[in-house]
Amino acid sequence: xxxxxxxxxxxxxxxxxxxxxxxxxxxxxxxxxxxxxxxxxxxxxxxxxxxxxxxxxxxxxxxxxxxxxxxxxxxxxxxxxxxxxxxxxxxxxxxxxxxxxxxxxxxxxxxxxxxxxxxxxxxxxxxxxxxxxxxxxxxxxxxxxxxxxxxxxxxxxxxxxxxxxxxxxxxxxxxxxxxxxxxxxxxxxxxxxxxxxxxxxxxxxxxxxxxxxxxxxxxxxxxxxxxxxxxxxxxxxxxxxxxxxxxxxxxxxxxxxxxxxxxxxxxxxxxxxxxxxxxxxxxxxxxxxxxxxxxxxxxxxxxxxxxxxxxxxxxxxxxxxxxxxxxxx
Numbered sequence: 001x002x003x004x005x006x007x008x009x010x011x012x013x014x015x016x017x018x019x020x021x022x023x024x025x026x027x028x029x030x031x032x033x034x035x036x037x038x039x040x041x042x043x044x045x046x047x048x049x050x051x052x053x054x055x056x057x058x059x060x061x062x063x064x065x066x067x068x069x070x071x072x073x074x075x076x077x078x079x080x081x082x083x084x085x086x087x088x089x090x091x092x093x094x095x096x097x098x099x100x101x102x103x104x105x106x107x108x109x110x111x112x113x114x115x116x117x118x119x120x121x122x123x124x125x126x127x128x129x130x131x132x133x134x135x136x137x138x139x140x141x142x143x144x145x146x147x148x149x150x151x152x153x154x155x156x157x158x159x160x161x162x163x164x165x166x167x168x169x170x171x172x173x174x175x176x177x178x179x180x181x182x183x184x185x186x187x188x189x190x191x192x193x194x195x196x197x198x199x200x201x202x203x204x205x206x207x208x209x210x211x212x213x214x215x216x217x218x219x220x221x222x223x224x225x226x227x228x229x230x231x232x233x234x235x236x237x238x239x240x241x242x243x244x245x246x247x248x249x250x251x252x253x254x255x256x257x258x259x260x261x262x263x264x265x266x267x268x269x270x271x272x273x274x275x276x277x278x279x280x281x282x283x284x285x286x287x288x289x290x291x292x293x294x295x296x297x298x299x300x301x302x303x304x305x306x307x308x309x310x311x312x313x314x315x316x317x318x319x320x321x322x323x324x325x326x327x328x329x
Contacts (some may be wrong), residue, residue, distance in 0.1 A: 001045050002077040003183070005105075008050035008066045009084055009121065010094040018057045020082030020115045020173050021064060027177045027193055034192050035185050043185055049073055051097055071102045078111050078184065082120035083173070086144065088120045099125045113180060116169035123147040128166075132159040136169020141263065143217045155313065159191040174199045184276065190229060212276040212304065214269065222247050225271065226258065233271045237295040240266045274298065276313045282320040288318045 006024050020229050031071065036042045050066030057064065079102060084095075091099075102125050106112055114122040119135045120143070129149045137154045141192055144152060153159050157168045157175050160183075169174035178199050182190035194201045214227050226243060243266065244254035258266050276297045281292040290301065293316070298304040308316045 001043055003073075003075065004044040004046045005049045005073060005076040005079045005110075006046065007079060007081050007098060007121075008048050008055050008064050009082065009098070009120065010051050010055055010092065013107075016083040016116060016173075018062060018064070018082075019171070020080075020118070023174060024080050024115075024177060027174075027181065027197060030191050030196060031181045031185055031193055035189050039214070040187070044078070051094065060191070070097065073101075073105075074083045075108065076105055076110050078113065078180070079105060080180075081112065081114040081121050083116035083118050084120055085117070088117060088139075088146075090146075091121065091124045095121065103127065111163040111165070113165040113167075113176060115167055115173040115176060119143065119166050120146070122164070122166065123150055127164060131164060132156075132160050132166075134166045134168050139169070141217075143158055144263065155208070177302070193196070212272045214273070215262050220257060220261045222249065223258055223261040226254075227262065230270050231268075231273055234270060234277065237297070238270060240270075271307055272311065278304075278308065278316065279312065279319065279323075282316060283323045286326070289320065292316070 002217060006021055008021060008131050015027065025046060025048065028044055032042050032044060032046070037245055046286065047068050048064065048066045049068045050064075051069060052153075053065060053069075055064050055066070056062070059096055081102075098121060100120070104128055106125075107128045112122060112127065116136050117139055119128070119133055123133070123143070123146070128147065130151070132151045132153045133143075134153050140152055140154045143150070154168070157172050158179050160179075165176065165180065178190050178194050178197075178201060181193050191201065193199070214231065216224050216227060217287060218224075226247060229246070241251055244251045245297075247254070249257070255265060258264070258269070258310055262269055264272065278292050278296045281287055281295060282289070285292070287295070293299075293304045295300060298307075305315060308314075308319070314317055314322065
């Protein structure tokens with residue numbers, strides 16, 4: 001029988017932490033029951049493992065009492081790291097004992113899966129260096145600043161590389177759990193769990209959930225003014241060359257500073273602002289796709305559709321049909 005460790009972190013925990021812990025225990029317990037019924041074999045021994053006898057959540061409303069402390073676990077096969085605080089700046093010192101333990105277990109063959117901002121704990125071990133990582137889209141900028149050696153994949157719900165899985169965010173940890181059930185049990189068990197818990201199978205992207213808010217906490221006042229100019233004038237024809245001249249900066253230097261500050265080229269930033277405005281129009285207005293296209297400053301329908309799909313993973317029409325039930329089909 002394999003061993004599954006569900007980590008119970010100390011403090012620095014967000015409201016989703018408890019959901020991740022309970023959800024993992026619930027789904028793997030049901031997967032065990034189903035698999036045993038059909039194969040007369042239990043796949044995992046499931047244990048909640050922490051650093052103390054009790055961790056408190058939701059401002060003291062609820063507490064979790066781990067079954068074991070990490071010093072009791074000599075060998076495990078799969079470690080699940082739940083989400084932690086979304087305003088993460090550094091690992092709380094009370095959680096640092098997890099890091100050496102996770103590294104040691106991984107070195108000795110354990111696989112590791114992080115849920116949403118649990119990737120902050122995983123990245124703090126160094127195991128994500130030069131690897132891909134999914135995380136909630138809202139944490140991308142902060143995560144990049146803290147862990148520049150990790151390759152972000154915020155368009156993907158799940159990454160799986162060299163025994164390390166990460167996933168997007170929010171309640172998409174449920175999709176990661178179904179993925180793990182299929183990986184460690186089999187496809188029939190995953191299908192059963194997806195039906196019992198009503199979780200879509202094979203979900204791949206979180207792109208259409210992203211809300212683009214340009215990063216402005218970088219401290220470059222000139223670039224902030226350029227961002228604000230783009231955001232207020234995106235529907236007009238904006239020349240990046242003229243924009244750099246507006247701020248009396250050479251084009252090459254302007255591009256370099258813009259990328260360093262925002263993570264996007266000026267053209268990419270303009271496109272993201274246009275598409276975010278188009279998304280809002282498609283969500284709440286009765287405008288046709290072409291009307292929305294013209295409103296946000298595009299005149300080439302092919303280019304608009306291609307950029308929209310690149311950003312959201314959906315066509316403009318599919319996006320409207322998904323989010324705007326009152327729109328004319």
